[in-house]
Amino acid sequence: MSDTIDLDAYLQRIGYRDALAIDLQTLRALAVAHAAAIPFENLNPLCGVPVPLELAALERKLLHEGRGGYCFEQNLLFAAALRAIGFTVHGLIARVLWNQPEDAITAQTHMLLKVEAKGESWLTDVGFGSMNLAGALRLEPGVAQATALEPFRLLERHGEWRMQACVRGDWLTLYRFDLAPREFIDYVVANHYVSTWPASNFVQHLIVARTARDRRLTLRDREFTVRRPGQEPERRTLHGSGEVCRVLEQEFLLRLPDRAVLLPRLEALPA
Template sequence: MSHRFDLDAYLQRIGHTGPVRADLSTLRAIIAAHTASIPFENLDPFLHLPVSLDLAWIERKLVRSGRGGYCFEQNSLLRAALTTIGFQVEGLIARVLWGRDPASLTPQTHMLLRIELDGESWLADVGFGGQTLSGVLHLRADIEQPTPHEPFRLTQADGNWWSQSLVRGEWLTLYRFDLQPRFSADYEVANHYTSTYPASHFRHTLRVARLAPMQRMNLSGRQFTLHTLGGESVKRTLGSAEEICEVLREVFGIRLPEHPHLLQRLDALPMDT
């Protein structure tokens, strides 16, 4: 028997109380609420736990258990919600280029969504960590597009698209993708690589992010950063494992997993990250 997605529980989790229709205003409202309520986090791979892409598992973890997740979990959850509402949604896959040369050939390890609405294409992505998209992007090249946070734009050449955000006056590339629809098997392979490959950074350090109006909150290892749009970023290094846990609970709203080695793994994080 296929899993029946609980849309009401999802809407309650993200705090969306407005209209629920397959239109652009609902799409924007749901994405804004999702990114403000469900944090990006990689605690499971960091603790060397399996990351399941079974929808019932994702729903239980992100909706009912007070957890967050990374791109495959976040965007799978959003796709299920949007499809239940009545949107036409396809999954895409991308090569992450954040901090790299935009021409680099990296593995396809990032999930994003394409939504068809009234004859036009839109992109959504609630799972890119510290630069998660808080709005939707029209699938059009070379135009600056406002979001509730930074402006974004898409560039296009030879069938490939690049997603970029304007950070401190500079266009930075997030990832490269094409428009070929992807399927569950594609994401299973990419998720397995991302969560279990020994060199994957998700297995070695902590990455957590959440959005608030005009703010981004990021945790990379022990480094907590509060970015305010148009203002200076405030950074502080977290000391003990207990302090990290407090920030995870109080700032990011994460209900921490009961794991015997959680404090040990947090204590082992280097002080200079």
């Protein structure tokens, strides 16, 4: 797969105007800007529309059509941009444990990135929805690392790593993974599974998230939630497809796809 991205279009989409360098400051700033501008969303699988992962399709959807996407789309696009700047990037794959027991055996359905900068290794992930990292973590276990929102940390045992976030005082695991680089075809297979399997959350439910610099916005079906550090979550239930569309456009900054296909799916969302 070609990694030749229209870097100017990408930087314009995420609103990044600072100088570019192959360093941690640039990596973190790009991740923060990406997470704030390009929302996590699953409108394609919800509507039965394919999710292509080729770079040209990602550019068209996420850069030019005003859409977002989920982990494979987000992190493949981010990886292409980082490589165009000059970073060395390896794609990894993870088993999601968010809202699961620590010992749960889940499929490998999440993509994250290992990035080399100035002789050090960092992990970054702009595609984990409600708990988007929106930054970068030094590849060092057992150390709490600050972000603009929650602290994150990495745990490691016998070559298996766990990504955790401190949520209201508790360390919660997002996913577990190893450091073996993955090929593009591994993401194609996992993407097909999560976007077409009838029991997949991405097929059954509306899942949208955006990580701004000071808050996290999430929408699951009709429940819209705003979370700010140190405060109680603000929740409200949306009524009707019209209100859902307004929130998608105004809060998540989405340009909506074909409404003739979308609106029936929104009307069918569970209350």
